């Protein structure tokens with residue numbers, strides 16, 4: 001029997017909390033929909049007016065899906081059931097909601113954290129919160145941020161006695177983009193409250209959507225665990241870049257090596273690709289480093305891992321040069337097509353994308369670059385083309401950085417058909433099936 005679309009039945013559950021989600025980005029919007037889908041009334045707050053307007057019209061570019069439906073489907077259902085409104089006005093949220101869930105980030109610029117967004121959100125909340133409200137921070141934090149940065153700001157701005165009148169807690173968001181709606185429900189959550197009442201209030205609000213285990217701990221532990229989770233992926237992938245180089249020189253396939261090693265129950269090697277991107281993993285080392293500097297300690301292994309991952313685009317170009325007997329100058333004027341602008345497979349997120357870093361490096365070497373990614377907006381990238389055919393036309397070298405459905409079933413022969421001059425392909429994500437065409441040299445990570 002076909003599974004029923006339960007969003008059609010998500011009428012308001014009056015025993016659920018009315019929640020305000022602050023920040024409606026990659027995490028905040030699906031989180032808002034997870035609550036609305038359960039029957040909570042959700043007030044979504046974002047400072048980006050154009051984004052809020054689109055959401056009010058039931059439109060989103062999010063590519064999250066859940067149970068065969070797009071996030072846009074859930075958004076339109078939630079709006080029609082009056083379970084969701086989007087606004088730029090914090091006071092609208094404060095009139096209805098008694099739980100405020102913050103999902104604005106702390107970007108890193110040149111290794112230093114930018115607190116502007118989280119400060120602005122905290123400042124705005126401090127002006128509107130009421131006694132008994134819950135402030136639940138779900139952004140990824142530099143360890144110590146909630147107690148040493150956020151709470152002092154709340155105390156400075158609010159007229160309430162912050163430690164007694166409101167509940168404050170931290171519960172890092174651990175879901176992966178693309179699987180958010182599922183993982184909000186199924187992934188364990190860590191919860192650190194300022195006091196027992198704060199922890200209990202946070203657990204009650206988290207429980208609305210989450211059926212997994214909720215682990216009560218300290219604020220600092222929850223903040224640190226989240227960053228360590230991300231950092232272990234950075235280190236694992238950096239290690240695998242080295243292992244991949246070793247395997248290549250041994251004439252071994254890295255994906256096969258990873259697959260076989262992972263048959264061991266206590267081994268979990270990640271698959272190296274064109275590098276590490278997105279908001280979370282590249283920032284993780286810097287989040288720890290900021291605190292480590294404060295404490296006067298060094299993190300040399302983590303620093304080296306970050307550096308290795310940061311340099312993968314250069315490593316790829318160096319490898320192509322070595323395999324082909326080229327110099328750095330050989331790239332001048334060479335037509336190179338990069339397939340993929342997203343930071344990981346099947347994603348539309350191009351934040352800190354290694355694909356873009358790779359193209360920047362190609363442009364520095366004066367290559368003639370075109371790129372294509374069906375999920376990433378063209379506008380910021382002058383070299384991006386609107387179709388695969390346009391992008392590949394005349395390509396002499398093709399570099400596939402991430403998988404997308406547009407070339408999921410491609411073989412080397414398909415590339416050759418669309419790019420007759422192509423003699424070299426670097427497939428960083430093992431996307432292409434190989435065939436008998438020996439006129440193209442195929443390199444893989």
Ligand SMILES: NC(=O)c1ccc[n+]([C@@H]2O[C@H](COP(=O)([O-])OP(=O)(O)OC[C@H]3O[C@@H](n4cnc5c(N)ncnc54)[C@H](O)[C@@H]3O)[C@@H](O)[C@H]2O)c1
Pocket residue numbers: 022023024025026027028045046047048051103104105106117118120121122138139140141173174175176177279280
């Ligand atoms: N993206 C992920 O996969 C992921 C996974 C786990 C955790 N996280 C963490 O979640 C947090 C959010 O990440 P994201 O990827 O959703 O970021 P995002 O940039 O996609 O979303 C942030 C949103 O907050 C809005 N915003 C900025 N300042 C604001 C303010 N003062 N008031 C209201 N809204 C404001 C922005 O306009 C944007 O829409 C980060 O801390 C990130 O590290 C992200």
